[in-house]
Amino acid sequence: MAEGQPAQAPTAGSPENDQTDGAAGNSSLQEPAFEVEVELSDLQKDTDNPLGSVASFKDLGLPPAVLQGLFALNFQKPSKVQEKALPLMLATPPRNMIAQSQSGTGKTAAFVTTVLSRVDFNKPDSPQALLLAPSRELARQIESVIAQIGQFVPDLGIAAAIPGGIPRGEHVKKAVVVGTPGTVMDLIRRRQFDVSHLKVFVIDEADNMLDQQGLGDQCTRVKTMLPKDIQILLFSATFPDKVMKYATAFAPSANMIKLKVQDLTVKGISQMYMDCPGQSDKYEILCKLYGLMNIGSSIIFVKTRESATRIQQSMVRDGHKVSVLHGAYEGSERDSLLDDFRTGKSKVLITTNVLARGIDVSTVSMVINYDIPMKGMGDATHDTETYLHRIGRTGRFGRVGVSITFVSDKKSFMALQAIAQDLQIDLVSLSPDDWDETEMQVQRVIKSSRAQANFVPSAGA
Known part of the structure; x- marks a missing residue:
């Protein structure tokens, strides 16, 4: 993935450019017209703030450095999934989220934006966000997206918790940790990774992560080691029924968003x-x-x-x-x-x-x-x-x-x-x-x- 180049944030009235899923986009192609279904948790339904959607990233109250990073990558107009998911994921108090959205619809940028908005970068040495992926390739890609969207965040530190990424005995001293389940579990067990200050826990490709016996067991063990009040965000392109049942137990009282079935086959x-x-x-x-x-x-x-x-x-x-x-x-x-x-x-x-x-x-x-x-x-x-x-x-x-x-x-x-x-x-x-x-x-x-x-x-x- 090409590194996003720093650029001036566009001024009001500048043409809106299209975005890609976690990469800088200069394309004139349009996003497919996916329909997004939203199901609010019972807790969310009881609040005084009904679901809203946003037409601009400026409406989300994002930290200025995060907003600047999105603009530099031509992420000016939220995708359909982002405009529904981001207000829910950024709400106070934090709520869990289960999001079924195919690749190419902006889901990576959605959870990365949430992570960067939750982290207190005045405490750069304290791990506050953990993101898990099923392979080192995907973990590295997510790390790259965080670096791009967070390119203007002062003292942004990202630790790669993948095999060979963190030497044995070295403590994790970065605010954001991206890794694979087995390595993260080992780092926690060896007391190299202090999870006591974590605020948000993201699992990408969650259907695969929660369904496979080995990865599923590892994800569950990692979760038991984390703070009980951590915000859990589960993302995947597909959620078979049996995995969805487990996901709702893994992320209790979660809001849910999903593309309608007929939109899942990538119309392009x-x-x-x-x-x-x-x-x-x-x-x-x-x-x-x-x-x-x-x-x-x-x-x-x-x-x-x-x-x-x-x-x-x-x-x-x-x-x-x-x-x-x-x-x-x-x-x-x-x-x-x-x-x-x-x-x-x-x-x-x-x-x-x-x-x-x-x-x-x-x-x-x-x-x-x-x-x-x-x-x-x-x-x-x-x-x-x-x-x-x-x-x-x-x-x-x-x-x-x-x-x-x-x-x-x-x-x-x-x-x-x-x-x-x-x-x-x-x-x-x-x-x-x-x-x-x-x-x-x-x-x-x-x-x-x-x-x-x-x-x-x-x-x-």
Whole structure:
């Protein structure tokens, strides 16, 4: 993510620029017209201050340095989610929040703005805010967003509580702490991290964090170590029913905001599928798509680390410039690989689900699901939530985007059909037998000023 450059706050009457999810935005593209549902907690309903929404960040009473940071990044007009969520999250006394909002709608900037508004920076050595993410990549990205929005905050200190981020024995002396659950838990247990003054606790990708047995247990243990009156903010693009039930217990008496179901499928993305003759044909078809991948940047999602490495090595051997990133790489190497992708040094990245959640690289115009996301023992069930998170790496804030999912047998076709039914979407069929037509369909979308989601599907498998 490019660093936001300091700039003068715009004067009254200056044109309002569009924003991206946690990154500086100079685009003229418009935010999709999402509808946001709000459900107030019983406590909130009893107050004398009914729900309001804001048309400008100036109406929120933000600290001047935070407001200046938002303006410097062209965050002048709140997104639909921000205009509903921020007044609730910033209210006094603080209330818990559960927010379901897809990537690309400004959720990262929403909770970062709340965190920076809650922290007393006259006490820069006292940890006051804790933000958790499922991976070091997402934790690093959130850290970058905090640094950008907080670029004018004096003495802003951010600690990265990720593996290798804080030496053993060294105490955490920063106001804002961003990390992964296991590392944070270890720091607290080793008394390196004093949590007694924490005011706000944020969990990003909360459906994944609270649902996975390991991460869920760790998040719960971290919560038991925190002050009882801490404000809890849970954010995710999806909240399956079973996770929502747990989330409401994890963040009691929470206000809730969510996008309506039909708005969840990222309207800026044309969702396609490639009908491959068989599993063995997928690699050859992937290589044929390479030329289209380089129009912008592309992410290829595969099932396992081993297949990611194998495909990358084969593509490089066949003359294609492709990088690979997955959990087997050491932390610093993962940071470097992702930085190369962000800056455009590498344009095609093969990865596992480590990048499916939350990573914002503005130039991504294509996502390829080489393997359809499945869940359960033995890949028993299609995974609609992971599919949604994967394709959400493109088409962000109205930008153009294409997702192409490979199907090669009845099982994969039925799984994709079930995902399409869950999301109430039509899929465009691509044929490997007519490459000219396939290239034309994909290029037409990538090069258009704005992708649409309502293509009529062709006859397919």
